[in-house]
Amino acid sequence: MSLEMRANCERCGAATPADGEAWICSYECTWCRGCRDSCAGICPNCGGDLTRRPTRIEEAQGDA
Ligand SMILES: [Zn+2]
Ligand SMILES: [Zn+2]
Secondary structure (H helix, E strand, O other): OOOOOOOEOOOOOOEOOOOOOOEEEOOOOEEOHHHHHHOOOEOOOOOOEEEEOOOHHHHHHOOO
16 A cells, blocks of 8 residues: 655645655645644544654565
């Protein structure tokens, strides 16, 4: 399963570089750390769970 990655936080517009910290919700919203913390892990747009976006290194190492 591969989600479309956006380059900016859905909420505040902060850049979320591919090798930096970011979270995505079940419906592919992208979130920075600050916004993810402020919404307690649940996407306020969709109600979907926010999950840590894997870095490029992690993607290369495993497909679990
Ligand atoms: Zn943000
Ligand atoms: Zn969402």
